[in-house]
């Protein structure tokens with residue numbers, strides 16, 4: 004459990020033999036990527052917190068080779084406000100000198116004279132290869148420096164072991180061994196935003212657009228943009244199309260146009276090629292689409308270029324950069340002379356250390372495999388998610404084109420798709436992908452409109468009743484739509500009438516249910532499962548895909564829509580923080596959504612660098628407020644004006660029944676005695692988000708297809724078999740490093756805090772202390788729990804912090 008591994012020893016850095024602190028230096032290198040500043044902030048602050056002196060090397064390896072002013076000691080306040088800045092504030096450069104030994108010799112000398120023996124580098128595979136080479140040569144470099152009398156034995160003695168830890172910063176997501184790199188989701192967000200704009204004009208003029216995105220050896224951006232926007236065709240280097248790609252593309256696009264689609268979008272990675280290794284250019288594709296004897300589409304080319312690198316990091320990149328930065332400092336602390344150089348990766352939802360050189364070798368192998376036209380190997384070297392999403396993409400775009408994938412008719416099911424609870428980003432994407440998958444396999448996807456309320460009250464109102472088979476043309480537009488197109492409702496089946504629900508399931512011959520929604524959906528699924536005894540019609544397979552901005556569904560660490568919500572909230576907080584720059588001294592108390600679950604305020608707090616976060620799990624007490632106000636007074640008194648931005652306190656909507664955001668802001672204002680100001684602010688439903696984030700859209704596609712595949716396993720099984728199999732009613736979840744189905748029976752009884760509508764244990768519990776550490780919040784008195792309350796139990800079980 005937990006995104007970060009627990010730290011059993013929790014030791015701080017030891018002092019050097021000369022009684023001074025050890026020094027860690029941070030560097031950004033190679034191409035810049037959004038999120039790099041968040042990594043620098045996290046490394047600098049957690050290094051200081053762990054007892055190191057923190058340094059930054061400016062201008063990448065160039066700074067290390069030149070030394071002097073380019074190696075700077077950093078203080079806590081130097082990195083204030085860096086989370087929301089794009090690019091890298093410590094600069095990056097390509098450095099020719101570092102490729103050669105004399106350059107690295109100079110770099111080693113600069114490290115020693117500055118007393119630095121640990122280096123954390125955020126860059127791409129090139130930068131990290133250079134780093135590993137540097138470490139390998141280190142003893143030899145020092146020896147040579149002594150021989151040539153550049154340094155003395157005495158000088159090098161404390162620095163015989165060089166520790167290097169890599170962070171992968173790259174917008175291409177081109178590093179093997181990690182699912183994603185710092186920056187790639189921000190770049191993807193930029194691309195999807197542009198494609199969404201282009202779609203509007205394409206649709207207006209009934210045009211085709213060929214969009215070129217970055218990625219010479221890696222098609223991640225192109226593929227994910229294709230999945231997230233529902234593009235008609237994609238070209239990626241790892242999986243070149245067959246030699247007949249021209250016919251294939253034209254057939255698919257003709258088919259899409261044939262059903263009435265007014266826009267055509269083709270997304271190409273820079274490194275697009277055919278199976279013979281010949282480059283495919285956007286011009287070639289354009290000529291083909293525009294060919295008057297063929298499709299004759301009015302076609303334009305858009306090359307997105309450097310906009311993809313720019314701008315402020317998205318919420319996920321901030322989380323990734325921050326947690327990985329913290330983990331990198333911990334890896335330095337744990338490193339022994341014989342520890343192989345590691346880099347910090349993420350697999351699904353788990354941050355892990357991995358050997359650097361294997362990942363670098365695998366990454367270089369991908370490029371070699373592409374060159375050698377061994378494309379299966381190239382795909383194999385990417386993570387499993389990549390291949391899976393590629394398969395999902397093919398299914399969602401070539402829908403019902405290919406009858407070869409149809410199951411035998413006795414295995415084909417009528418699958419009811421229903422949304423329950425509040426709308427969340429990604430619900431439509433999930434529905435679209437499920438419909439496409441069903442059609443590809445020969446199932447009949449049936450929409451159940453407006454939740455159980457709609458189902459039980461408006462069935463039979465044909466042709467626009469609550470139960471309708473899907474029309475692909477309508478659904479095809481849903482890839483990037485927010486909200487819920489089939490309508491969602493909070494009512495539980497027991498309130499709608501379970502007998503009616505069971506009767507209707509039989510009447511409409513629904514063989515399986517795919518449910519998308521939040522805690523109410525979870526509760527509904529539980530009721531349906533329990534009612535199977537009384538209503539045998541309910542002995543059908545059911546799968547729940549959690550979707551709620553609160554991310555409070557038991558059985559998963561991630562719900563669709565939660566990423567969209569965090570992005571909205573982060574944007575809101577950045578804006579409001581900046582608004583204070585004229586007055587300089589302002590604290591904003593912001594109320595976030597999330598019900599009784601602290602996920603939203605804690606993660607948003609991590610991503611905007613909140614001074615404090617108040618969660619429903621912990622509650623709020625007068626002592627806590629007083630301590631935080633003392634801390635604010637001190638912070639404002641010491642603020643020498645490096646950053647004029649305001650400070651933020653995030654309060655979960657249900658953190659306290661007494662201390663509302665407004666009351667907290669009023670108390671702070673009174674207690675500040677004119678030294679600073681305070682305002683409350685409630686973003687409210689803005690948090691649901693307009694257009695869903697690319698992460699929510701992609702995961703919607705991947706997870707919903709897995710759900711239908713799961714339901715399919717029960718096709719043709721007897722009611723008895725289904726009722727006896729606990730997994731016939733289950734919830735799909737991302738848990739740690741894997742995607743799993745867990746039976747409702749288990750999750751309901753073992754993992755659910757029903758009274759508080761949240762999971763009993765949460766994976767983000769270890770993130771809360773990180774928010775506090777990185778914002779410099781001192782140890783404060785925690786609220787006392789109610790004597791018999793859930794919090795008392797949680798404290799006892801070590802799940803949350805207790806009063807100190």
Ligand code: ADP
Nearest residue numbers: 033034064097098101102126127128129130133
């Ligand atoms: P990226 O890190 O984004 O892949 P580059 O490949 O341009 O970017 O690498 C950035 C810098 O890292 C180079 O300018 C160089 O200074 C250093 N570097 C890259 N590869 C090596 C290598 N094989 N040996 C030594 N230094 C290297």
